[in-house]
Amino acid sequence: MDLVNHLPDRLLFAVPKKGRLYEKCCELLSGADIQFRRSNRLDIALSTNLPVALIFLPAADIPIFVGEGNCDLGITGLDQIKEADMLKDIEDLLDLQFGSCKLQIQVPAEGDITTPDQLIGKKIVSSFTKLSSDYFQSLENVSTASELKTNIRYVGGSVEASCALGVADAIVDLVESGETMKAAGLKPIETVLTTSAHLISSKNPKFPELVQIIHQRFEGIMAAQRYTLCEYNAPRSILPTVLKITPGRRAATISALEKRSEEEEDWVAVSTMVEKKRTSDIMDQLKKAGATDILCFEIKNCRV
Numbered sequence: 001m002d003l004v005n006h007l008p009d010r011l012l013f014a015v016p017k018k019g020r021l022y023e024k025c026c027e028l029l030s031g032a033d034i035q036f037r038r039s040n041r042l043d044i045a046l047s048t049n050l051p052v053a054l055i056f057l058p059a060a061d062i063p064i065f066v067g068e069g070n071c072d073l074g075i076t077g078l079d080q081i082k083e084a085d086m087l088k089d090i091e092d093l094l095d096l097q098f099g100s101c102k103l104q105i106q107v108p109a110e111g112d113i114t115t116p117d118q119l120i121g122k123k124i125v126s127s128f129t130k131l132s133s134d135y136f137q138s139l140e141n142v143s144t145a146s147e148l149k150t151n152i153r154y155v156g157g158s159v160e161a162s163c164a165l166g167v168a169d170a171i172v173d174l175v176e177s178g179e180t181m182k183a184a185g186l187k188p189i190e191t192v193l194t195t196s197a198h199l200i201s202s203k204n205p206k207f208p209e210l211v212q213i214i215h216q217r218f219e220g221i222m223a224a225q226r227y228t229l230c231e232y233n234a235p236r237s238i239l240p241t242v243l244k245i246t247p248g249r250r251a252a253t254i255s256a257l258e259k260r261s262e263e264e265e266d267w268v269a270v271s272t273m274v275e276k277k278r279t280s281d282i283m284d285q286l287k288k289a290g291a292t293d294i295l296c297f298e299i300k301n302c303r304v
């Protein structure tokens with residue numbers, strides 16, 4: 001099939017082609033019901049149910065493709081967006097809350113260096129030379145990279161080996177668990193940036209309505225991951241108390257329950273979204289306040 005001829009009618013969505021972000025991106029695309037089949041070795045896949053073409057690119061190139069308007073949408077790390085200096089050229093639509101890690105200055109664990117200012121004038125190795133330069137410019141209080149006393153050099157991978165090889169006094173690299181740096185005999189002395197994967201769009205997308213629809217679907221996935229639906233019954237008299245416990249995202253939905261007799265007090269059913277991580281605590285608080293029949297449900301999908 002001549003893929004390229006099908007592209008003018010399609011929103012181009014740039015997705016990391018491999019690496020740390022790839023699997024999770026595929027899960028999100030599936031959650032947003034963007035169906036596709038990626039043929040072996042092909043870096044373009046046409047969606048089978050939406051006018052979308054997925055373009056699989058290195059995570060580092062995605063900010064440029066989206067920032068310069070070649071792709072309407074993209075997913076990549078905030079670190080890559082800032083390193084490409086593209087934050088001002090894109091719309092930062094959503095923090096997707098995966099691919100979370102820190103860009104840190106790491107030095108030999110057994111060495112004398114304990115603070116970043118001791119590195120002024122020394123050798124730094126990183127794949128993030130812009131972010132490293134920005135950091136040391138601010139530390140050295142100079143306005144351009146050419147005025148820097150600190151020597152910042154680029155390497156594309158295995159950055160953590162640079163100190164042991166004598167190439168660097170310190171490195172600036174991504175750290176999640178810390179295992180890689182520990183194994184390389186390094187320790188952190190500063191966090192330059194905290195990062196995660198973001199959904200980004202071009203400032204002037206060719207398919208703005210579809211950008212909005214996909215953005216809303218991704219927001220729905222994030223909300224479904226973050227919240228559960230909590231339903232319970234309560235006497236109307238305790239509503240002010242229980243609504244303080246479960247105020248909901250916007251407000252709780254309250255429905256009157258049928259009375260079984262004239263004498264019975266007014267009861268209501270309350271339905272509200274609660275943060276997943278607080279669910280057990282909230283159920284305990286509701287029970288204590290006098291609510292009954294407290295149920296919590298997983299949210300499979302939603303639009304918020």
Ligand SMILES: Nc1ncnc2c1ncn2[C@@H]1O[C@H](COP(=O)(O)OP(=O)(O)OP(=O)(O)O)[C@@H](O)[C@H]1O
Pocket residue numbers: 016018019020021058059060076077078079080098099100101156157174175176177195196197
């Ligand atoms: N250890 C990690 N934990 C969580 N997220 C990470 C980690 N390392 C990298 N990331 C995130 O994933 C993005 C892509 O990193 P990854 O190492 O997968 O790159 P890559 O595209 O495979 O390139 P390379 O070939 O240079 O490794 C990073 O920019 C960062 O946002």
Ligand SMILES: O=P(O)(O)OC[C@H]1O[C@H](OP(=O)(O)OP(=O)(O)O)[C@H](O)[C@@H]1O
Pocket residue numbers: 019020157158159160173174175176177178179180181
């Ligand atoms: O703190 P940790 O959990 O050990 O993760 C950190 C490692 O992850 C990243 O590299 P990755 O494994 O993606 O491969 P790369 O070195 O080829 O970029 C990063 O560059 C570190 O090497």
